[in-house]
Amino acid sequence: MNINDDIYFLKLAIELAKENxxxxxxxxxxVIVKDGQIIAKGTNRVTSHNDPxxxxxxxxxxxxxxxxxxxxxxxxIIYSSCEPCPMCLGAIYWARPKKxxxxxNKFDAANxxxxxxxxxxxxxLPYSDRHLETVNLRIDESLQPFELWMSESNKITY
Amino acid sequence: MNINDDIYFLKLAIELAKENxxxxxxxxxxVIVKDGQIIAKGTNRVTSHNDPxxxxxxxxxxxxxxxxxxxxxxxxIIYSSCEPCPMCLGAIYWARPKKxxxxxNKFDAANxxxxxxxxxxxxxLPYSDRHLETVNLRIDESLQPFELWMSESNKITY
Numbered sequence: 001m002n003i004n005d006d007i008y009f010l011k012l013a014i015e016l017a018k019e020n021x022x023x024x025x026x027x028x029x030x031v032i033v034k035d036g037q038i039i040a041k042g043t044n045r046v047t048s049h050n051d052p053x054x055x056x057x058x059x060x061x062x063x064x065x066x067x068x069x070x071x072x073x074x075x076x077i078i079y080s081s082c083e084p085c086p087m088c089l090g091a092i093y094w095a096r097p098k099k100x101x102x103x104x105n106k107f108d109a110a111n112x113x114x115x116x117x118x119x120x121x122x123x124x125l126p127y128s129d130r131h132l133e134t135v136n137l138r139i140d141e142s143l144q145p146f147e148l149w150m151s152e153s154n155k156i157t158y
Numbered sequence: 159m160n161i162n163d164d165i166y167f168l169k170l171a172i173e174l175a176k177e178n179x180x181x182x183x184x185x186x187x188x189v190i191v192k193d194g195q196i197i198a199k200g201t202n203r204v205t206s207h208n209d210p211x212x213x214x215x216x217x218x219x220x221x222x223x224x225x226x227x228x229x230x231x232x233x234x235i236i237y238s239s240c241e242p243c244p245m246c247l248g249a250i251y252w253a254r255p256k257k258x259x260x261x262x263n264k265f266d267a268a269n270x271x272x273x274x275x276x277x278x279x280x281x282x283l284p285y286s287d288r289h290l291e292t293v294n295l296r297i298d299e300s301l302q303p304f305e306l307w308m309s310e311s312n313k314i315t316y
Contacts, residue, residue, distance in 0.1 A: 010295055017303035021310060027303035047314040050229045051220055052252040058211050071208045081303050083294065086281060087252060090245025092290070093277045094210040099291040103300035112304035113315065119251045123244060124282060132250070133257040136241065137161075137168055142261035145175035145185035145239050146270035152179060156205040157271065 006101050009033055009079040016043050017081035030056040030080040032064040040064035057088035061095050073097040082109050085116040086123055164259050167191055167237040174201050175239035188214040188238040190222040198222035215246035219253050231255040240267050243274040244281055
């Protein structure tokens with residue numbers, strides 16, 4: 001994959017983002033490529049699907065995994081019109097592609113009125129300093145799910 | 159909502175997590191409560207649904223939003239058996255509940271073999287220092303989706 005390929009697929013993600021705005025959605029698009037072939041495209045569907053998790057990258061990741069019949073995106077490249085927010089960046093790490101390419105960054109997103117930068121800031125703060133009331137309530141049962149998990153011999157790790 | 163209510167719902171999230179391990183899934187559970195009523199329950203379905211985004215909190219948020227017919231979880235409380243990973247924490251910020259309560263933390267998750275801590279670390283690093291090859295490819299078209307978005311008068315903000 002050379003730089004011209006990267007530019008080609010990134011322009012496509014940007015075109016998807018623009019098309020989505022014209023259709024009443026948010027200004028974000030993503031494309032997932034494997035072996036030079038597009039295997040999934042995503043646009044932001046938060047308001048149209050009443051789903052705050054339906055960002056372009058999440059939509060594309062779910063579609064690509066369905067297509068590959070796998071919960072990993074091994075050897076895939078994710079192209080996004082904008083730097084992924086923490087939710088999408090987290091999803092990308094869990095999906096384990098080989099590369100991420102994006103055009104605009106989180107400051108551009110903030111300038112357009114999106115909370116990406118706020119969430120990036122919050123994630124680094126101690127719980128007590130966050131805008132969202134966050135309580136780590138440590139009860140006796142807290143570790144039981146992990147103990148059970150670690151004692152399982154036939155589990156599928158991910 | 160007093161501390162006993164919090165403990166009650168948190169124990170339920172933990173029970174869901176344990177039940178999920180017994181059913182072959184990951185050791186995570188989440189419950190979403192509005193006005194003292196449970197409106198959604200989620201468990202980790204990554205491997206069973208081939209969906210790396212199907213963490214307990216994401217599953218519960220999508221279900222709760224569908225139920226409320228809204229892309230926001232106004233006045234809701236999210237109870238999770240474990241501290242949300244960056245993906246889920248991002249989703250929670252986008253859903254805008256009033257409170258988050260969790261039992262185990264990200265270090266407990268790491269001890270059980272989950273990547274939460276790695277992703278928390280990566281998210282704070284400059285692109286060039288991350289394990290995932292990350293490229294901000296700034297091309298002429300990069301800001302066009304945001305320009306189009308900001309010029310739209312009838313958009314639904316989120």
